[in-house]
Amino acid sequence: MPELPEVEVCRLGIAPELEGEIIRAVVIRVPKLRHDIPPALRELLPGCLIVAVRRRGKYLLIDCRRDAVEGTLIIHLGMSGNLRFVPSELPPEKHDHFDLVLSRQILRFADPRRFGVVLWQPGPPAAAEAHPLIAVLGVEPLSADFTVDSFYAAISRRSAPVKPVLMDGHMVVGIGNIYASESLFRAGISPLRAANRISYLRYEVLFGAIRETLSDAIAAGGSSIRDYVHSDGGAGCFQIQAGVYDRAGEPCLRCGGVVRQVRQAGRSTYYCPACQH
Template structure:
């Protein structure tokens, strides 16, 4: 039943994200920062219970979740695209931060205070609480049982492209997968079927570094330029992770600290400001209901 609901609502995803420019969602760097932050605190720890205060986020939280995972030991915390996968013996918790979601590691004493209205779920361990907070409630906490098969085959994960830090992510892959496609390269990156996790912020930044205009047809970009783009994507994401991601509105890491990669943006959210390379004014266009920022001189 949960899978059916996920399939149904996934078809309506565009209508859920019309406000995404006002609420920039956590992208791959922010999710990876979260994974690295929570993993040392919960791996090999036993889940005591799950307290669900808001049963409906982007999708319904599975009923009886506490009974499903209570007493289970966390064996590892992985990331697939923008999804966090918390593995226990019986299966996986699948967590998406949505637009404004965060996962905070708190001491058990946090259970003694009244949670605020945006603190929807607590995963309680012996001395630690993993608290999910999401003001916009577009995040998700789902369950995939081990006897349902590999988590990679879950409806939300099975069509995802390759990971940008994987050896499978190459310029040749992007070149081959875009032949004959008239879609703009920015939109091809956001689609996630070629490479995952390159969201709106980091697509704009990567295209600037590769000197590619965001509206250029993906199928008309030469292999040599995809070489530059693949390198730019990896470098941009790696730098963002090292700097704790981007905090534009709500995102904080698992310990409450803010990211600061936004201080190094070349183009994103800098419309009208001078390009840091050539001095020309950064421009803003709308592609697929999302704002795109670029330099008209440096990118062609």
């Protein structure tokens, strides 16, 4: 599933091409992905100016406006979705479900597994924060609102293993499976350790590791696992520099121990038992 870095890379790729553009038409090829795609988008969006392209957690927010219409197009890439620019004359392929038709090209949403989201929130940009899918999200880990003290206060009361707790998007958004494993590796903390059995000083280290890991992943273009590609069709390369993710049975890059794989909350966790405690 595309995680925060992949969605931010997507935003950075599409924003310069979208902002200031007028939407010419909307094409909806399937009635439903994870939720119904509002058929009214076909009438609402043509003629709208794209004012801004934002991100909240793993959701892309495309703010649109024209006379008597103002709102935000909410897009989630789901498990396997991607947004890419294609020439206006390029015919759709099997999994191409949604098009924003612009003056010179099309922004096309493909989603083989149909777990993505295309929704509409009417009102000014701030209204998108009140949408039920957005309102429940936790703090952004790369924002000024994410502090060591707030992080420690929220997480240190939890008795569950720290890695699944990090992935709880109601507390901190966007620390998905890959980046939770990598952040804990960089901090030297075992993913099996209970969240309430970690000291404040070690949470300071983990706080820095989370921000560093996510920033490095964005700089690397994200991680291309399975279906994820950039808006220009290119691939991310953070997975190549991963310390533990998907490296079960290989030597630890830090201490030479053997990377181990376990299952936590239905997801694969990778860690080095020799140097993560």
